[in-house]
């Protein structure tokens with residue numbers, strides 16, 4: 007667990023990197039993906055954050071390393087609400103997508119969960135407390151992948167949660183041309199900090215750009 011900027015945390019890595027924002031409001035704590043270990047999430051209590059205060063979890067895409075513990079987390083904390091893009095929603099809400107989610111490849115049994123809301127279109131804003139989570143559709147890695155942009159005023163930084171910007175391109179699931187277009191879209195956001203799903207946290211803006219550019223052909 008590490009604070010990236012005030013009230014924005016890297017919870018840890020289990021399958022993917024899991025990030026958390028403390029909205030200090032009735033909307034409580036917001037997770038970006040939940041990964042594969044409930045114990046890791048429970049450990050936020052060591053940092054004076056109550057895992058039962060997690061009210062929302064924005065899912066960046068349907069891969070199992072990002073969603074494995076959704077049902078377990080919901081069992082532990084009934085208040086949590088999930089959000090994902092409509093084009094990835096069926097695989098999260100319904101059984102029978104073990105191949106697409108890579109659950110079968112990981113040897114993990116996935117229990118579907120209901121979404122509070124299916125995000126649609128190119129951009130939707132989820133407002134929790136005073137935070138506006140800009141959910142940007144970045145198809146390619148999966149059809150309904152999203153990146154999440156937070157523009158903070160104190161400190162004044164743009165944080166981009168771009169979970170699987172590295173890919174990979176998976177036959178039958180990914181679309182290479184869309185992926186390339188999406189990479190350009192996120193690069194041009196000129197974020198100051200990039201929280202990636204598997205390769206760490208990049209800053210300042212020049213490092214973010216450099217990281218994303220390496221995947222653009």
Ligand SMILES: [Zn+2]
Nearest residue numbers: 067069147170
């Ligand atoms: Zn993925």
Ligand SMILES: [Zn+2]
Nearest residue numbers: 022071170203
């Ligand atoms: Zn991933």
